[in-house]
Amino acid sequence: MNGISQISLAELRLLAPMLVVTVTGIAVLMLEVFQRSAMSRRYQAWLSVIGLGMAGLDTLYLLARGTEAFAMSQLLYMDGFGFTLDLVVLLGGALAALIAPAYLESHRLERGEYYGLVLFSVVGMMVMNHGADLFTIFMGLELMSIPIYCLAGYFRHSSASAESSMKYFFLGAFASALFLYGIAFVYGMTGTTSLVGVSRVMFSGLGSVDVAGAEAYAASSGFVEYVGLGAEGGPLFALEFLPAMAVLLILAAMAFKVAVVPFHAWTPDVYSGAPSSVVGFMATGVKTAAFGALVRVFMVGFFDQPARLSETGWLSVFFWLALISMVLGNVVAIVQSSVKRMLAYSSIAHAGYIMVGVVGASYSPEGFLQLESVLFYLLTYTLGTVGAFGVLAWFGKRGEEATTYEDLAGVAKKYPGAALAMTIFMLSSAGIPPTAGFMGKFYVFKAAVQTGETAMIALAVVGVLASVSGVYYYLKVIMAMYMKTPRREVHGVAGLELKTALVVCAMGTLLLGILPGIGLGISRAGVLSFLGAPPQVRVELNKLRAPVEAGRAELGAPE
Amino acid sequence: MGAAVLVEYIPLMVLFALALAVVLAIVFVTPLVGPKKYSEEKMDAFECGSDPIGQARSRFSVKFYLIAITFIVFDVEAVFVIPWAVIFQDLGWYGFGVMSFFLAILTLGLVYEWKSGGLEWD
Numbered sequence: 115m116n117g118i119s120q121i122s123l124a125e126l127r128l129l130a131p132m133l134v135v136t137v138t139g140i141a142v143l144m145l146e147v148f149q150r151s152a153m154s155r156r157y158q159a160w161l162s163v164i165g166l167g168m169a170g171l172d173t174l175y176l177l178a179r180g181t182e183a184f185a186m187s188q189l190l191y192m193d194g195f196g197f198t199l200d201l202v203v204l205l206g207g208a209l210a211a212l213i214a215p216a217y218l219e220s221h222r223l224e225r226g227e228y229y230g231l232v233l234f235s236v237v238g239m240m241v242m243n244h245g246a247d248l249f250t251i252f253m254g255l256e257l258m259s260i261p262i263y264c265l266a267g268y269f270r271h272s273s274a275s276a277e278s279s280m281k282y283f284f285l286g287a288f289a290s291a292l293f294l295y296g297i298a299f300v301y302g303m304t305g306t307t308s309l310v311g312v313s314r315v316m317f318s319g320l321g322s323v324d325v326a327g328a329e330a331y332a333a334s335s336g337f338v339e340y341v342g343l344g345a346e347g348g349p350l351f352a353l354e355f356l357p358a359m360a361v362l363l364i365l366a367a368m369a370f371k372v373a374v375v376p377f378h379a380w381t382p383d384v385y386s387g388a389p390s391s392v393v394g395f396m397a398t399g400v401k402t403a404a405f406g407a408l409v410r411v412f413m414v415g416f417f418d419q420p421a422r423l424s425e426t427g428w429l430s431v432f433f434w435l436a437l438i439s440m441v442l443g444n445v446v447a448i449v450q451s452s453v454k455r456m457l458a459y460s461s462i463a464h465a466g467y468i469m470v471g472v473v474g475a476s477y478s479p480e481g482f483l484q485l486e487s488v489l490f491y492l493l494t495y496t497l498g499t500v501g502a503f504g505v506l507a508w509f510g511k512r513g514e515e516a517t518t519y520e521d522l523a524g525v526a527k528k529y530p531g532a533a534l535a536m537t538i539f540m541l542s543s544a545g546i547p548p549t550a551g552f553m554g555k556f557y558v559f560k561a562a563v564q565t566g567e568t569a570m571i572a573l574a575v576v577g578v579l580a581s582v583s584g585v586y587y588y589l590k591v592i593m594a595m596y597m598k599t600p601r602r603e604v605h606g607v608a609g610l611e612l613k614t615a616l617v618v619c620a621m622g623t624l625l626l627g628i629l630p631g632i633g634l635g636i637s638r639a640g641v642l643s644f645l646g647a648p649p650q651v652r653v654e655l656n657k658l659r660a661p662v663e664a665g666r667a668e669l670g671a672p673e
Numbered sequence: 674m675g676a677a678v679l680v681e682y683i684p685l686m687v688l689f690a691l692a693l694a695v696v697l698a699i700v701f702v703t704p705l706v707g708p709k710k711y712s713e714e715k716m717d718a719f720e721c722g723s724d725p726i727g728q729a730r731s732r733f734s735v736k737f738y739l740i741a742i743t744f745i746v747f748d749v750e751a752v753f754v755i756p757w758a759v760i761f762q763d764l765g766w767y768g769f770g771v772m773s774f775f776l777a778i779l780t781l782g783l784v785y786e787w788k789s790g791g792l793e794w795d
Contacts, residue, residue: 120767121771140778140781143781143785144781144784144785146789147784147785147788147789148788
């Protein structure tokens with residue numbers, strides 16, 4: 115066994131949630147081809163939900179046990195941060211599977227590949243959530259994206275759906291290429307793609323972390339003459355151009371996936387063409403995984419002062435991305451006549467709000483805990499957005515979807531349940547208490563304000579103003595449903611599954627709005643167990659963790 | 674130190690610049706300098722010396738796409754299997770198990786394609 119690192123059973127145990135989802139995906143595909151084509155595919159939705167649910171329970175168990183470990187030759191961080199994001203992604207996947215059956219039946223699209231694609235995409239998202247190496251993250255990104263491209267084109271006979279799939283695919287492939295180009299730059303500079311290795315080698319030259327450690331690392335990675343640390347007395351990274359290029363390329367790829375301005379142009383076209391049942395998942399799952407990877411790459415790999423806080427550091431780039439996404443997303447959403455396009459622009463605005471949380475959390479090592487606001491927001495956003503698209507999936511038949519405000523007119527009379535659910539989701543998206551969206555916004559803006567910096571407070575103020583202007587178009591949906599008379603009869607098809615999904619979303623939205631402590635507790639557990647955190651952050655986290663661990667020891671819980 | 678590294682690349686940069694200059698010269702200077710005498714034969718599409726038949730573009734079945742994808746899947750599989758086969762002895766049963774797992778998943782993919790009619794032309 116010459117130098118082959120074997121996968122141990124302990125590692126496999128940690129990967130169990132991913133493996134369960136993978137096996138479920140393969141099982142669904144096999145069942146699909148071996149069953150009679152006339153048979154209903156309803157059971158596949160439930161099978162997917164069971165698989166995702168089992169994975170979710172196991173993830174929750176691993177999270178509660180405080181698991182922290184490397185897996186797969188240090189390519190994956192199996193830590194609380196990853197597990198928390200996994201929970202959000204698994205929830206989004208399960209809801210997408212539940213929304214589908216009635217929708218696919220009424221549009222005559224019933225094929226089991228839908229569930230298989232959702233499940234494989236969930237696996238990709240989980241890999242991204244745990245990525246400890248730029249290549250792992252890239253693999254996860256592709257595994258997540260390719261099924262999503264297919265799902266966007268799932269309406270086989272609709273040209274809008276094909277257009278949506280094609281646009282997403284081309285631009286997504288371009289973003290992947292940028293990401294790879296960024297990885298190439300990083301590897302060229304540091305000789306490693308591991309995030310911790312990158313931060314060790316890259317910033318040693320600028321003298322902010324321990325130089326001796328970095329030299330030892332560079333020597334052990336066999337890159338000493340290339341990096342040339344100490345060889346001629348000067349740091350290689352006096353060439354600031356290279357790190358800047360690397361950061362910029364990786365940032366562009368991530369920003370494309372989370373859809374922040376100016377990398378948002380694909381969003382409305384893709385969301386409006388893709389089947390409603392899957393758009394919610396596309397908007398939330400992809401955003402969750404991409405934000406997870408973004409936080410991990412920048413917090414672990416590029417956290418050091420010059421890269422983060424200098425004039426051209428990434429923090430100021432994040433700041434502006436957040437600002438223009440919130441403003442542009444909300445303003446452009448106002449003028450949309452299609453509800454799907456409006457929700458697409460609102461998802462851009464939401465990406466902006468989440469970015470505010472990231473900016474607030476990465477401002478100083480002490481504020482790192484504020485990352486919990488990002489995790490919490492992703493959870494509330496998932497519930498509200500998947501729910502809203504679920505309601506849209508309720509209405510329509512044979513390729514005709516409810517997309518405009520007029521299509522929703524009079525829904526409240528015929529389908530009061532759907533209208534009530536939609537109202538809750540819209541209020542949550544607008545950020546009105548007592549819904550989860552309000553608490554989510556509260557925490558991300560708090561993350562920005564707690565830095566005490568004027569610019570950050572201004573960012574939060576802009577965010578609040580932008581979200582106030584957002585109330586206009588969210589209320590327009592509610593008004594259409596309750597106060598407009600329909601031009602023609604609304605027609606909706608909902609099965610037990612769709613109703614279950616909507617009830618889960620609505621109850622979750624209200625619950626997290628009234629008792630945010632549940633979601634916040636999980637988010638905090640996730641942030642406190644963040645593997646690969648830079649040394650100055652780890653000091654802060656350990657201070658906060660001490661009482662938690664003492665409590666755990668007192669309760670006699672397993673380590 | 675940084676500047677010293679870059680100096681080594683100057684010949685390469687010169688080569689790039691020359692290559693670019695030659696390309697630009699061929700594309701932009703030739704039409705300016707060269708004589709222009711048009712005739713019917715010259716303007717014809719060239720097809721191995723014989724008279725052109727039909728359009729240069731033609732449509733072909735989208736099914737070739739599926740065949741191409743299937744080919745790529747098994748082509749890439751070979752790329753993974755061959756290095757394993759070369760050091761098969763050193764990797765032992767662990768390597769064999771891992772490779773079997775990989776091939777099993779791929780086989781399930783083949784089963785899926787076969788059953789859903791991907792291997793039939795009609």
